[in-house]
Amino acid sequence: MSKSFVTGFPRIGEQRELKFALESFWAGKTSFGEVEKVATELKKRHWNYQIDAKVDLISVNDFSYYDLMLDNIVTFGAIPPRFAGLSGYDLYFSMARGNANSVAMEMTKWFNTNYHYIVPELSRDVKFNLDSSKIVAEYKEAKEAGVKNAKINLIGPITFLALSKTTDGSNALDHLDALSSEYVKLIAELSKLDNEIIIQIDEPIFVTDRAAELASKIVPIYDTLASVADNVKIIFMTYFEHANEAVAQVVKSKIWAIGLDFVHAACQEEALKLLSNSDKVLFAGLIDGRNVWVSNLDAKAEIVNKIKAFIPDERLYIGTSCSLLHVPYTLKYEENLSIKEWLAFGVEKLTELRLLKKLVNGGDFCEIGSSLIEANRSAIASRKTSELINDINVQNRVKSLTKFDRDTAYEERIKIQKATFNLPELPTTTIGSFPQTPELRQVRNAYKKSLITKESYESEIKKYIDDCIKFQEECGLDVLVHGEPERNDMVEYFGEQLKGYAFSANGWVQSYGSRCVKPPLLFGDVSRPAPMTVDWITYAQSRTSKIMKGMLTGPVTILNWSFVRDDKPRSEIAKELALCIYDEIDDLQKAGIKIIQVDEAAFKEGYPLRKENIPAYEKFAVDCFKLSVCAANASTQIHTHMCYSEFNDIIKTIEAMDADVISIETARSGNELLKIFKSVGYKQEVGPGVYDIHSPRIPTVEEIAAQINALLEVLPKSQLWINPDCGLKTRKWPEVKPSLENMVKAVKIIRMS
Template sequence: MATYVIGFPRIGEQRELKKALEAYWSGKISQDELKQTASDLRKRHWTYQKNAGIDMISVNDFSFYDNMLDMTVMLNAVPEKYKDIDNCMDRYFAMARGDANHKAMEMTKWFNTNYHYIVPELDIDMDFKANIDKIVLEYNEAKELGIEPKVNLIGPITYVKLSKIVNGDEKAIIEKLVPVYKEIIAKLKELNPNVTIQMDEPYFVTNPTKEDLELLEKVYNELASDANIYVATYFEHSNEANEVLAKTPIKGMFLDFVHGSENSIKALVDAGKEVGIGIVNGRNVWVNDIEKSAAFVKGLTEAVESDKVHVGSSCSLLHVPYTLKYETKMDEDIKSWISYALEKLDEIRVINKLVKNEELSEYDKEVLEGNKIAIATRKTSSKIHDPIVQDRVSNLTEKDKHRSMPFEERIKLQHENLKYPILPTTTIGSFPQTPELRKLRRDFKNGLISEEDYKAQIKEMIKDLVKFQEEIGLDVLVHGEFERNDMVEYFGEQLNGVAFSQNGWVQSYGSRCVKPPLIYGDVSRPKDMTVEWITYAQSLTEKPMKGMLTGPVTMLNWSFVRDDQPKRTTAYQMAIAIRDEVEALEAAGIKVIQVDEAALREGYPLRNEKRAEYEDWAITSFRITTSSVKPETQIHTHMCYSEFSDIMDAIEDMDADVISIENARSDNSLLKIFKERGYKGEIGPGVYDIHSPRIPSKEEIVEQIEAILEVLPAEKVWINPDCGLKTRKWEEVKPSLKNMVDATIEVRKKLQ
């Protein structure tokens, strides 16, 4: 039996790669310095895994930005529009984030996680060919450390299925790519004739069709005919694919038994394949019940030869933080219930030893004993259970879940009350988080400045922002969120039942990292969270000021959620807590309240048969949060990159007055479904991409607005950027927003 991980985090336990990337992008370090940081991190991460007793360690799980983008480079699937950039690294980052002359490629969520990938743009006429320079470099680095690594690749079917096809069809492109993958495999075998290849095919957890499965069998009959290939699926079960792949020459499969507990290994075992049992959760931080997991693996594989069973992570550990060793301030009880990436390596090793009936080392015995104590105390701790919160959930009624007036009637009241023009302009909420601002918050948190001084400086920033918004002519203003570190973390820090880490950073995309809250107990709101800041901002202007809140579903989907009760229960607790804040904002005179559900889409189960249950509690949670306000109070929501076609019923059921969506990278294709469905609410499609540093011209935004108006009636359209502006710089934000407002005024004149 061997131990394995599907992949390892790469941003660095102190976010070293993030800092190096941002220094490189700003011209502060050279390309060689960036590459050296990357090399140092890779070697450190491999050493951690080797020292923890992991047998199958990956190369090519590291990336400067994204593994799908790396695969695009490896296959020479670079779109023509970027080929005028001679420098390989500059071209790579232009595809990822754009530059002065190039728009970035589309970005969307990796299945139902909060990780974003760069969507390939594939054309059947592309000159696909193999380039494994990146893998060769990493493979040789690992060999120098005494590691014979496995090589991670995104499988051809998943790669194409998750791509944007600009010319040709999926099947033809896959068939054209298979020889290129065979060439990659041949080149890898030059490094080591017995090289182990992990081919990731998570597409096959998403209700594959008969045609998909036929293609899967054909592809892997070719690719695995003379190679040691393990196919990895994760985030759900892949039973249809398991049966098909059992008939191919693959060596084995790595399967997710945390989120895909229905996975069956029978066909694989009967065919003599090796099976990886992914039993340690790569997507959540709660400790694994080691003895229970070992018993599960033993029961599942008792009739299987031991050398054909492997124990590992359910998916890549990319989705969890690095290590608890930097968590010096966390409550000791809560900390004992948590396991980050390095701690999960220990769990994998000890489970494997228990399954094999191997003698445990003294350290392993300590790990196991600590695990037993953590499992026991978590079940009984008074820090987790709050009878008052439980009663509020139990006493919810249908009235708590519906607005008091139909949309068509209340939107008229809102127009009369708010008096905004056609094509009203606004922003999504946040404004730049400068180093000076972060230092101010950090100094306050560390007690280096007084609360009075801190608040005075934040209010001065709000005052300046309100003045700027009024000067350029925005219609509905925001206060800028200068007091907030993160849209989820800020609220989580003020809620009971939620804990925070010092260093629990997880990569979202590129250099962007988030520090998810730890929802460990019953959730409640002890006091106002945003009222002071937003009412101050409203006092500075006659224009409507939006109250900015994060919705309950996004709070859950961007948090590490307790796994000891149904997610529905935790969602309703969160919804009631956020509702208390909505009601407080309304009572304070705020007439527009945005409850962001940026992550609603990404929480969807990957299997169709499981979606209805999720939609039921997710949409109900949003309505619990927003339905108690007066008809005159306008409720906005915002969603990040999403495919909306299959969730329109749910979006309509949310019953928001205005929805803003990320749209600029999608050529308005997301909007067509709103038109086709006759969506009743008002819509703010993003008119420019905030994930790119480029400044859109007024003329460009005019074209974008006019393209939107070809799809949607002007009476329903709001004008706003794609998303919040916190990651951008002021020198980018100010001209971009001015151009946006000027473009809107020009289009309004044309409409008149």
């Protein structure tokens, strides 16, 4: 009979318990012991969920206080020199968040997800030094909690090094033998913990195009790891795409099993043929770990039957396509969600997995199981036929699209804009949001629950906007923002005003550290019934003589940061979203707003992991951005913002978007990203982030001035804007005010030099 597994489980807590414990500790209100207490309770609860669902292999070491890559850095002693002298949680959180003396380590997206990981920093002189204490302790903790069928999760050495950066131009992969030696020591220690030890080693780098260059490293490294102890079984785990190059090597190796994603790479016939002629066990990811729609269990069972034509039952585990980290915890708190029957969050996916295992293994269902299967079939059928899904007017408007470009070329637009705005060189601004204070959240929450009147709510929001404007004017910023006090989230806020969206009450997903987002649920054809931002932006503009930026989220980011219906091409859905932003820009400029920022923070995040799929994505992503902004007149300046990304491979695509100004996150990477813009002769203006907002530390005037001078080594003053590297929503005012004041002071120094 086929058995079941879960690749990994969320850790932030079903009601964000870990988030609140961490933030209380960071604020100095509680001890780290309180955080540890919460973590212990969460791990036990998460294991029990999986025990109750009869999962055959339950993950251990998928829990982290901040990030699993950061945990790997600590486990193998790859500590950057600037953190020397620190230890324990002081070291751990300083690397993640920075401290008074040292900037935090760089952070970027985990493949094409919205999860961020800490990027390892290596040099040719790095010396690895194993510390297995966290992993060993968690395994023992799981056994004491009743987990009899544990598998230990690790990030693999090849992926770890492939995702690392070096500070001296050396090649991180040159350390593969040295790092693998530490993995050998680790496996030797773990082998002593039980009669049989199963270790899931995640190597998702092999679902990317880098697999071609790295595949030859699998057999020598993993044969060594698989030979450490007779009682150790290794799963070579991949997810998010096909891993054909890796499969071709794994079948030659001593590795016990390989994990493949049958959701995002549904057709795996090449891999199955290779595996059928080997003795390898297959861990087939069938329950979608990245989306929230209920699984069609009958269709999943058909896929399993096709797999069984190649792989016998005794060599087959069925499970999640990736870690459930990427979906919300549970639907049990969702009392008013109209589309609830169409959804499955993390805990519900465990039930789906249990039912699927029963379906594919045969046998009779109990009464409860039978009713659950029928409920699944009913949900699949109702979703196909519901009138909530289809809007013929939206469909016809998309079909009739012909225009995607602005009427005036950039070279002409910029002349008109410079004459209109008369801004100083190195104009200063922010990315958009200001701190979301507890008081502000309370006001929004009270209004949402009808505890205060609309008049009281609007009065409080206007007061916050007034305070933001007053501070920005006193600080000396050149282009202002209204601070976004009315917005809970940069995607959810817009989704709430669009037809075709639904919203969870507790559907939180970890983005990084303690930061969580609550993606809206895009379930039907999308349209904009009314203006979404015009009233607040025009109010803000009426309170200042300086230029006020309109702030919108772009169509590709709304798409990538939503849980999107899986019954229609994403390219068509993106066009629907672009038309909503088009209408909003048209209304904003008619209301007198001269600069409009259309954030595409998740543009790069949506890129396919295989190059053969990239052209189609780039075409619809660029077309949809251009469609959304082509309503703008020549005198209306369009800004966009992109979060942590590697731009060298997409710089021509960014150029094709034809934004007037792009702001990017560069504070943790110096001016390296900016050099890419220079190398291609990028014409438009750029706002590289001059300080890191993800760290609570306050940068000095001298630091920011040095950063600006480094930027000026790459691009001229005439092409640069000065801003923080991201929105300030997650920071506190005592950090924000001096940081921005120092930024403006630094700019004034540079202007005079």
